[in-house]
Amino acid sequence: xxxxxxxxxxxxxxxxxxxxxxxxxxxxxxxxxxxxxxxxxxxxxxxxxxxxxxxxxxxxxxxxxxxxxxxxxxxxxxxxxxxxxxxxxxxxxxxxxxxxxxxxxxxxxxxxxxxxxxxxxxxxxxxxxxxxxxxxxxxxxxxxxxxxxxxxxxxxxxxxxxxxxxxxxxxxxxxxxxxxxxxxxxxxxxxxxxxxxxxxxxxxxxxxxxxxxxxxxxxxxxxxxxxxxxxxxxxxxxxxxxxxxxxxxxxxxxxxxxxxxxxxxxxxxxxxxxxxxxxxxxxxxxxxxxxxxxxxxxxxxxxxxxxxx
Amino acid sequence: xxxxxxxxxxxxxxxxxxxxxxxxxxxxxxxxxxxxxxxxxxxxxxxxxxxxxxxxxxxxxxxxxxxxxxxxxxxxxxxxxxxxxxxxxxxxxxxxxxxxxxxxxxxxxxxxxxxxxxxxxxxxxxxxxxxxxxxxxxxxxxxxxxxxxxxxxxxxxxxxxxxxxxxxxxxxxxxxxxxxxxxxxxxxxxxxxxxxxxxxxxxxxxxxxxxxxxxxxxxxxxxxxxxxxxxx
Numbered sequence: 001x002x003x004x005x006x007x008x009x010x011x012x013x014x015x016x017x018x019x020x021x022x023x024x025x026x027x028x029x030x031x032x033x034x035x036x037x038x039x040x041x042x043x044x045x046x047x048x049x050x051x052x053x054x055x056x057x058x059x060x061x062x063x064x065x066x067x068x069x070x071x072x073x074x075x076x077x078x079x080x081x082x083x084x085x086x087x088x089x090x091x092x093x094x095x096x097x098x099x100x101x102x103x104x105x106x107x108x109x110x111x112x113x114x115x116x117x118x119x120x121x122x123x124x125x126x127x128x129x130x131x132x133x134x135x136x137x138x139x140x141x142x143x144x145x146x147x148x149x150x151x152x153x154x155x156x157x158x159x160x161x162x163x164x165x166x167x168x169x170x171x172x173x174x175x176x177x178x179x180x181x182x183x184x185x186x187x188x189x190x191x192x193x194x195x196x197x198x199x200x201x202x203x204x205x206x207x208x209x210x211x212x213x214x215x216x217x218x219x220x221x222x223x224x225x226x227x228x229x230x231x232x233x234x235x236x237x238x239x240x241x242x243x244x245x246x247x248x249x250x251x252x253x254x255x256x257x258x259x260x261x262x263x264x265x266x267x268x269x270x271x272x273x274x275x276x277x278x279x280x281x282x283x284x285x286x287x288x289x290x291x292x293x294x295x296x297x298x299x300x301x302x303x304x305x306x307x308x309x
Numbered sequence: 310x311x312x313x314x315x316x317x318x319x320x321x322x323x324x325x326x327x328x329x330x331x332x333x334x335x336x337x338x339x340x341x342x343x344x345x346x347x348x349x350x351x352x353x354x355x356x357x358x359x360x361x362x363x364x365x366x367x368x369x370x371x372x373x374x375x376x377x378x379x380x381x382x383x384x385x386x387x388x389x390x391x392x393x394x395x396x397x398x399x400x401x402x403x404x405x406x407x408x409x410x411x412x413x414x415x416x417x418x419x420x421x422x423x424x425x426x427x428x429x430x431x432x433x434x435x436x437x438x439x440x441x442x443x444x445x446x447x448x449x450x451x452x453x454x455x456x457x458x459x460x461x462x463x464x465x466x467x468x469x470x471x472x473x474x475x476x477x478x479x480x481x482x483x484x485x486x487x488x489x490x491x492x493x494x495x496x497x498x499x500x501x502x503x504x505x506x507x508x509x510x511x512x513x514x515x516x517x518x519x520x521x522x523x524x525x526x527x528x529x530x531x532x533x534x535x536x537x538x539x540x541x
Contacts, residue, residue: 052445074449082445084438091460100456101446152447 003066005030005156005188006051011060013046013212021046021212023060028156033182033189035203035220037196039235043212044192048160051190052082078105081149085161087141089133089148094125097133098148105152119151122181139170146174150181157182157189163198175201196236200224208232316514320522323515330492335519338496341409342477345416346424349472352417353424354465358454360425361432362440372429378422383415387482390415394486407488412496415486416476424472431464432457466535470528477524497523 004027013021021043028034028051038044049055050062053073062069064076081101089097096103099116107115120126123143128136133144142162149157162178163171179202182189191202199206200220207217208228216228227233323331360368392398394406394414405411435457443453458465480498487494489503497520504513 049441054441054444074447077445078447080445082442084442086436086438088436088439088442090456104447104449104452148446158445 002029004028004063005065006190007063007066008050008057009061009063011050011057011062013043013050013055014058019212021050021057023047023214026207026214026217028188028190030188031186032204033191033202034205034207035191035193035199036207036209037193037199037235038209040194042209044194044209045160046212047209048082048158048190048192051156052080052158053077054082079155080158081152081154081156082158082160083142083145083149083162085164087133087136087138087145089136089141089144091134092132093129094131094133094136094144095120095129097144098151101148101152115151115153119147122150122184123147123177139166139174142166142174143177146178146181150185150187153185155188157187159189159191159193161193162191164194178202196224208235210235312510312514315511317518319511319515320518324519331516331519333492334495334497334500334516335523337409337494338477338498338520339523341412341496342416342473344413345420345476346469346473348413348417349420349424349476350469352421353428353468353472354454354458356425357428357432358457360429361435362457372426375422375426375429379426381419381422382481383419383479384481384485386418387415387485390418390482391486406486407490407494409487409494411486412483412494415482416479419479419482420472420476423475424468427468427471428465431461431468434464435461463535466531470531473527473531474524477520477527 006028008023008026010025011021011023012019036044036047046055050057053062053069053076056062064079069076090100092100095116098119099112102112102115117126120129123146125140125143125147128140128144133141136144142165146162159178163174166174175198181187182202189202191198193199203220205218206220206223208215208223210231215232216223223232224236227236227238359365360371365371390411391406393400394403394411395401396404396406405414439460440453440457443456448456478498480496480502483489483494483496484499484502487496487499489495489499495503497516501513501516501520504510504516
C-alpha cells in the first residue's frame, strides 16, 4: 500500500474550550487530489492550517511522509504551498510575487527566473509579469497566486477556497488551468471548497466535513451516489430524500420501506452500515433518484467485507 | 522680522564658517536622537508585531495606554529617567546621569509609545491572513517580519518620522538628564534654550533654523524611502 504524503491521526483542534475540528484519520496519497467539501464554518480552513503546518493540533498527530511532525515546521512548510481565497499578493510586480517563495528559500536567481517564467506561462500571465500586483483584477491576482504556489514545485499544494471570490467565467477557466497544471505536474493536492461542483471536477477523492467532523471519504461517484447520512446528502445537493424504515440488511443489500414502495439497493459504504445499527434500524435514507426495485440476485455480488463491494 | 532674517544669516554663517561648536552640537543631536529612535524602533516594532499579529488578551487596554503615552509630557519622562539614574537610584551604579546615553534613554522613553502605537496601527491595516500567507510561502519568522514591515512601509515610516520628531524636538527631559554640558551633552534644543536665556536671540534663532533644516533633511530622506515604489 502506498505511504500517504500527509496524514492526520486522532487530531483535535480546540479554541476557547470548543472543538473546532476532530478528525480520527485522514490520508492524502501521493499524486492524488483530495477535495474536502463542507458548509461554511465546518472547520475546512482549520484543516488547511493544520496540514500547512501553520497551526498545531490541541491533540493528535500530523504525519508527513509517514513520520510524525514534532517541530521544525518551517522545513515542512518549505515543501508545501498554500493558496488562499484571497490572492494575498505582496506590493511588488507579478514577477517578483511569483518568485517570492523561491527567494525565501534562497533559490539562485537564474533558476528562480526559469521557474518563474514557466509558472507564468502555465497560467497564461507572461504579459502581466512587470505589472504591479495591486493593479490586477481578481482573476489575474488569483492566477498570480496559483503561479506563485506552483513555481515552488511543492510536494503538496493546499488550496483553501481558491475560486470562491471569482465570477463564474473566470472561475471556470481557472479551474481548467489548475486541473491541467495539477495533472501535468502530478502534484499532490488538497482542495478545500464549499462548492460541490469544484470537488467533483478536481477531486480524485472527496471528503465531506460537517461540524468539524469527517462524515464520509471516498471516490466522488461513491460519495455522491451513496451519501453516508442525511446531512451529507443534503449538503451534496441530493434533492430526493425518501424517509423510510429499514426492513432487512443482508449480503451487501439493503432494503427499506417508504410510504409508497419497498426499496432494495446495494449497500456501498461501510459507514452507512454503521449508521444502520447506530440508528437502530430506523433512519432517513437518501437516494438521488428512485431506485429500481429489481436487482441481480444477491448471490452474484460479493459481500462488502472491507468497505468496497 | 529683522530677527528672523538675522537668524537665517547667522545660521548660514555658523554652518559655512565651520564653527566647531555648532558642528559638535548638530552631530550630538543627530546621533542621540537617531539612537533613541533606533531603540524606540526595536522595542516598538516588536511590541507592535505582537499586538497586531498575536492579538494577545488585553490588546485594547495596552493600545489605549500606548496611545495615551504619545501625549506623555517629556518633562515627566525626563524626571522618571533622572530619578532612576540618580546616584542613589536603582540604576545609579551605571553612572549615566549627565551623559549622552542618559539623553538617549530619556528620548527613547518619549519616542517608544509614539513608534509602538503608530506601528501597531500600521500593521493592523494589513490583511489579517497576509502573515499566514507569508509563512506558508516558506518565510522564517524574521523573513516574515521583514516582508510584512515592507508591506506596511508607508505608515511604518510615518511612525519612524513621528518618533524621530518627538526625540529631536524634545528639550525638557534632555536638559534634566543631560544637564546641557558644553561639549558633552549640549544639543540643538538645549543650546537654543540657553541662548534665549542669555538674551542671544539671534544665535537662538540660528540654532532653530539649523534644527529645522536637519529635521527636514532626515524627513526628506525617509519620505523618499517611503514613496519609492518597487513597481511602476
